[in-house]
Amino acid sequence: MKTLCEFIWRSAESSNDPQLSKHISEIWEKTDESFREATLHYFVTANCKCWDVPSIPTNDQSSVVDQCVAFLVRKKVFNNVITFGYRAADHSQVASLLHCQSTNLNVTRLKRGIWKTVYGVLGNKRFVELMINHSIFEFGGTAYTQILGIVPREQEKLGSAQCRSSNKAPEYLDSTLYLYKNKGNYSPSKAIPCSPEALWDQMFQIDWKDFELSHHSQLAGVRQLLGQIIKNHQKIKYHHILNNICPRTDMQDDPNNNLCQTDIKLVSRFLVVIFEKTFPLMFFGSRYNRSKILSKIRPLLKLKLHGRMPFSIITEGFRTSDVVWLGKCSKTDPRAALLLQDLITQLVEWVFRRFIPSVISSVFHCCEVSATREIVFFRFDVWKAMADPFLCAYVRDNLKKKSECCCHEAAWKMNHGCLRLVPKKKKKQFRVIFVPLRGCKTEKIAQHEEFIRKTIKPAICVLQFLASETSPLAKKLSSPSDIPSSICLFKETLKKTYGCVPKLYFIKFDIESCYDSIPACKAVKVLEKRLANHSEFFIRSQSYFDPVKRTLKRFSTINAQSTPCEGGVAIDKVQTVHFTKHEILTIIKSEIEKSAIIHEGECYTRKKGIFQGTSLSAAIVDLFYSDLMENETVFSKRNRSESLVLRLADDFLVISISKSYIESVERTVCAGFQEYNAYSNQDKILTHASPRRNEYVRFCAMDLNLQSLEVLKHTETLSTTCAFSSSTRTLYHNLSSNFKKVLSNDLIDPNLNSSDTILKQVFFACINVAESFCLSYVGNPAPLHGFIGFIRKLAEIAEVSCERAFPNQGISSDARKAVFSVFVNFLKDKNMNVQNTSRAIQALLQLTKTINSK
Structure with a gap:
C-alpha cells in the first residue's frame, strides 16, 4: 500500500513516454500545497484481479467516473464499493447506462474535491486505471474509510477462489437434521421406503433406470439386497428395543429436567442395534467399513448446538473396493471408478442425513437446554409427560385462540410463528420460543426476507439507538464480556475514594417470565416517550474490516452518527432506509399486536406480554428494562460513587458499600416493580447474606469475587x-x-x-x-x-x-x-x-x- 502521492509519482516514473512524465510533473508543480498535503492521507493498493482498461473518450471527470462504474457493473463486479446501489439499466426505454437504487456517496466524493485535480494530474487513461483496478482508503486519524475498490475480505475470497476454483466446498453434518422434531407422530417404519426402487431413489442421485442399463448383470443382486434391508427394518420391534436399552426414567424422583433425559451413550447403543438389524454386512462390504460408520454415530450425537462435523471425517479410510454390490472398482476405467466413489459417498450421506435422523426423530425429542449449547434427548413419552402440563397451563394463562385465522398461508396480516419449547434446568420449567414462519412458496420466502432486510432490521437498529441514549444510572451490558471492564472501573473509583476496596454488599436477581409479564401497553408508552425527541431516522448500512482479525462486520449508522472503528476500515454499503417516528411506532405495535403462534394446528395471540423470539422482542425488552432502571427510585436516587448496578437483559446485579442501600433494594425486589409488572424469581435472589459454597458469585457466565472485586x-x-x-x-x-x-x-x-x-x-x-x-x-x-x-x-x-x-x-x-x-x-x-x-x-x-x- 502506498500513498496517493507516491502512486502519482510512480505513475510518472513508470511511464515509457517522457512527454507524459514531464506533463504529470508540470501539473503536479502547479497544484497548491493543500492538495499535496491531502494526497498523503489517501492510500492506494492494487486489486487482486485486474481488468483491461476500457477506452473512455471524454474529458469530463464526472462522466469518466460514471463510465467506470458502468463498466464494473456490466462486468458484475458488485463487491467494489463504487458499484454498491447500482445495477445495469436493461429496459430499452431507459436512456441512462445505470439504474441507481441507493445513493452511493463514494461515487459522489470521487466526482468532487481533490479527485478532479487527480484526474487532471494523471490524465484520462491513468485515472481510469486507478478507478478500475485499485482500492483507495482515506485515513481519518484513527481509522480508514474505503472510497474505492474491492472490499478487503472479498479480496481474500477472490484470491483463494482462483486457487481452488475447481474444488467443491466441504460439506458438514449438524444437529439440525434431528433437532426440534417434536410432533411425536412419526412412525419408525417410514425411515425406509417400501420398495427397492424408492429406496434407491432416496439413496442415490443416479436414476434407477440408468443404473439398470449399465449394471444389468448385477441388478438382481442389488434389488435383492435393498429388498432385504426393507424386510429387516419392517421386522424390527422398536418399542421393545427402546425399553430394553433406553428405559423410561421415573420423573417423580427427578429434581430437574436434565435427569429426565436419555444418556447419549444409550441413544448411541440404540441406534447401533437398529443399524445392525437393518443392514446386512454386505451393504457396507466388510466389518471394517461397518465399524467405521458405527464409530461416527456417537460423535454426531455429541455435537453442540450449531456444531458441525465434516463429512470427510466419516468417509475417511472407508474402503470403496469392499462394496462390491455397487460394482467392482476398475483400475483401467477412471470414469467407472469415479462413479463408484460418488455412489459410495451418496450411500454414506444417506445413512447420516436421512436414515439416522429419521430413526432419532421417530422415538426421541431432541433440543438444547435453555441458556446452554448442550443438546439432550428425551423419549417422546417422557417429553410428553414433562411438557403437556406446562403447555396446558401456559396456553390457558397467556394465549387466546384466534379462530378466524384458519389458513396460515392466507392470513398475511398476521406474523405467524411455530411454538418451540426449550427445557430449563429446573424441573417443570420451560422457555417458550416463537419461531417465525417464512412461508413455503419461493415468492413468500423472498417477500419475508425483503421485509426483514428493509423493515425489521432497520427498526432493530433504531431501538438499539434509542437504548444507547439512556442515562447512565445503570450499566447496561451488551454481553458478558462487558462485565470485567465495568467492575474494573468501579474498583478504580472505590480505590481513589477509599484507598482500597471496602467491604461490599450485593444483591443478584432476575425477572420472572420477563417476556410473558411485560404489559404491551406500557411497552408502547415507553417507546413513545423515547421517540418524543426524534422526528425521523435515516439508517445507513456500513461494514467494518478489522485488518488484525481479518473479519468483516456489518453495522448501521443512525442519522449520520459516527461509529468508532479504530485501526480498521469503514466501508459504506450505500443502502439507506428512512423512517418517521410514527412509522417506527407502527412497526413496533404490529410486532406486538399481530404476532400469532401456532400450537397443535391452532393459532393463538397473546392475552398479555410479548412472544420471545419475534424479530423485535429482544430490543423491546431491553428498552423496557432500561426505562425501569431510570424511573424506579431505588436505582435512580442512589449514590453512584458508592454503588454499581449491572444489567444484562433481565439479569441484575447491584453492588454497594452501603448495607442499608442493598437492604432497601432487596425489599423493593421482593415486593416487585408494580408499574412494570416485573417480579423477581424469589428462589433466585442472592445476597451477601445468602449461604454460598465459595467466595465467587456467578453472574451471566462470569464468576465475581465480591470481596476483592475480581472476575474469572x-x-x-x-x-x-x-x-x-x-x-x-x-x-x-x-x-x-x-x-x-x-x-x-x-x-x-x-x-x-x-x-x-x-x-x-x-x-x-x-x-x-x-x-x-x-x-x-x-x-x-x-x-x-x-x-x-x-x-x-x-x-x-x-x-x-x-x-x-x-x-x-x-x-x-x-x-x-x-x-x-x-x-x-x-x-x-x-x-x-x-x-x-x-x-x-x-x-x-x-x-x-x-x-x-x-
Whole structure:
C-alpha cells in the first residue's frame, strides 16, 4: 500500500513516454500545497484481479467516473464499493447506462474535491486505471474509510477462489437434521421406503433406470439386497428395543429436567442395534467399513448446538473396493471408478442425513437446554409427560385462540410463528420460543426476507439507538464480556475514594417470565416517550474490516452518527432506509399486536406480554428494562460513587458499600416493580447474606469475587470447541488462537485481577483447550513431537500474557507450569489421543523441572 502521492509519482516514473512524465510533473508543480498535503492521507493498493482498461473518450471527470462504474457493473463486479446501489439499466426505454437504487456517496466524493485535480494530474487513461483496478482508503486519524475498490475480505475470497476454483466446498453434518422434531407422530417404519426402487431413489442421485442399463448383470443382486434391508427394518420391534436399552426414567424422583433425559451413550447403543438389524454386512462390504460408520454415530450425537462435523471425517479410510454390490472398482476405467466413489459417498450421506435422523426423530425429542449449547434427548413419552402440563397451563394463562385465522398461508396480516419449547434446568420449567414462519412458496420466502432486510432490521437498529441514549444510572451490558471492564472501573473509583476496596454488599436477581409479564401497553408508552425527541431516522448500512482479525462486520449508522472503528476500515454499503417516528411506532405495535403462534394446528395471540423470539422482542425488552432502571427510585436516587448496578437483559446485579442501600433494594425486589409488572424469581435472589459454597458469585457466565472485586471465567462457562478435525496442524492452530483470545481480554488486566486470579484464569483456559482437543481430534494418535510443540506454544502464550500484566514478578513461569500440569493430568487419565503417552508425560515433567531449576 502506498500513498496517493507516491502512486502519482510512480505513475510518472513508470511511464515509457517522457512527454507524459514531464506533463504529470508540470501539473503536479502547479497544484497548491493543500492538495499535496491531502494526497498523503489517501492510500492506494492494487486489486487482486485486474481488468483491461476500457477506452473512455471524454474529458469530463464526472462522466469518466460514471463510465467506470458502468463498466464494473456490466462486468458484475458488485463487491467494489463504487458499484454498491447500482445495477445495469436493461429496459430499452431507459436512456441512462445505470439504474441507481441507493445513493452511493463514494461515487459522489470521487466526482468532487481533490479527485478532479487527480484526474487532471494523471490524465484520462491513468485515472481510469486507478478507478478500475485499485482500492483507495482515506485515513481519518484513527481509522480508514474505503472510497474505492474491492472490499478487503472479498479480496481474500477472490484470491483463494482462483486457487481452488475447481474444488467443491466441504460439506458438514449438524444437529439440525434431528433437532426440534417434536410432533411425536412419526412412525419408525417410514425411515425406509417400501420398495427397492424408492429406496434407491432416496439413496442415490443416479436414476434407477440408468443404473439398470449399465449394471444389468448385477441388478438382481442389488434389488435383492435393498429388498432385504426393507424386510429387516419392517421386522424390527422398536418399542421393545427402546425399553430394553433406553428405559423410561421415573420423573417423580427427578429434581430437574436434565435427569429426565436419555444418556447419549444409550441413544448411541440404540441406534447401533437398529443399524445392525437393518443392514446386512454386505451393504457396507466388510466389518471394517461397518465399524467405521458405527464409530461416527456417537460423535454426531455429541455435537453442540450449531456444531458441525465434516463429512470427510466419516468417509475417511472407508474402503470403496469392499462394496462390491455397487460394482467392482476398475483400475483401467477412471470414469467407472469415479462413479463408484460418488455412489459410495451418496450411500454414506444417506445413512447420516436421512436414515439416522429419521430413526432419532421417530422415538426421541431432541433440543438444547435453555441458556446452554448442550443438546439432550428425551423419549417422546417422557417429553410428553414433562411438557403437556406446562403447555396446558401456559396456553390457558397467556394465549387466546384466534379462530378466524384458519389458513396460515392466507392470513398475511398476521406474523405467524411455530411454538418451540426449550427445557430449563429446573424441573417443570420451560422457555417458550416463537419461531417465525417464512412461508413455503419461493415468492413468500423472498417477500419475508425483503421485509426483514428493509423493515425489521432497520427498526432493530433504531431501538438499539434509542437504548444507547439512556442515562447512565445503570450499566447496561451488551454481553458478558462487558462485565470485567465495568467492575474494573468501579474498583478504580472505590480505590481513589477509599484507598482500597471496602467491604461490599450485593444483591443478584432476575425477572420472572420477563417476556410473558411485560404489559404491551406500557411497552408502547415507553417507546413513545423515547421517540418524543426524534422526528425521523435515516439508517445507513456500513461494514467494518478489522485488518488484525481479518473479519468483516456489518453495522448501521443512525442519522449520520459516527461509529468508532479504530485501526480498521469503514466501508459504506450505500443502502439507506428512512423512517418517521410514527412509522417506527407502527412497526413496533404490529410486532406486538399481530404476532400469532401456532400450537397443535391452532393459532393463538397473546392475552398479555410479548412472544420471545419475534424479530423485535429482544430490543423491546431491553428498552423496557432500561426505562425501569431510570424511573424506579431505588436505582435512580442512589449514590453512584458508592454503588454499581449491572444489567444484562433481565439479569441484575447491584453492588454497594452501603448495607442499608442493598437492604432497601432487596425489599423493593421482593415486593416487585408494580408499574412494570416485573417480579423477581424469589428462589433466585442472592445476597451477601445468602449461604454460598465459595467466595465467587456467578453472574451471566462470569464468576465475581465480591470481596476483592475480581472476575474469572470458569471452565464450566468457557465454550468447548468441538471442531472435528483429523489434521493436528489445523486443530493446534484453532485451539491456540482460542487460548490466546481468552488470555488477551480484560480478565488479564492487572487493575482488575491479582496475579493469583490471573493464574487461575490461565489454568481454566488451559483445561478448556485440553477438553476441546479430546472432543475434536478424531484422527490417528497425534505425533508426539508436534503435540509437545503445541503445548510449548500454549505455554508461551500464557507466559507473554502474564508477563505483560505483571512484568518481572515470576508469574510467567508459574503460568508455564500451570499449562504443563493440566496436560500431564489429562494424559495420565488417558483422555488424549496421543502417541506414546508415557513419553509425553515425561517430556512435560522435564519441562516443569527445568522451570523450577531456574
